[in-house]
Amino acid sequence: MIPLRIEGATRHIGKSQGYSGLSVLDTALPGGTPCMITAWDCTEAERAAIAAGASIYVQILGIDHPPINLWAGDAPSITDAAHPATTTDTGAA
Numbered sequence: 001m002i003p004l005r006i007e008g009a010t011r012h013i014g015k016s017q018g019y020s021g022l023s024v025l026d027t028a029l030p031g032g033t034p035c036m037i038t039a040w041d042c043t044e045a046e047r048a049a050i051a052a053g054a055s056i057y058v059q060i061l062g063i064d065h066p067p068i069n070l071w072a073g074d075a076p077s078i079t080d081a082a083h084p085a086t087t088t089d090t091g092a093a
Contacts, residue, residue: 001046004039 015021
């Protein structure tokens with residue numbers, strides 16, 4: 001995956017730790033829960049693998065897994081109540 005820059009990003013993290021750097025948009029869900037949004041693009045090989053039915057994996061550094069949302073498509077309005085980024089369902093799979 002290729003990290004993308006986000007228009008209106010509030011910070012860029014990870015570069016000082018040796019990573020390529022990640023654009024972050026800090027915001028809040030309805031009700032005030034803080035959240036961070038990042039954007040990613042697929043390499044051509046990843047697109048082909050996904051199209052062929054490959055699973056997508058998420059790696060979180062550390063020992064506690066925070067609640068996350070994962071979606072595909074255009075950048076949403078973070079105030080769009082129908083979009084996964086604005087839901088409060090954090091049930092684990």
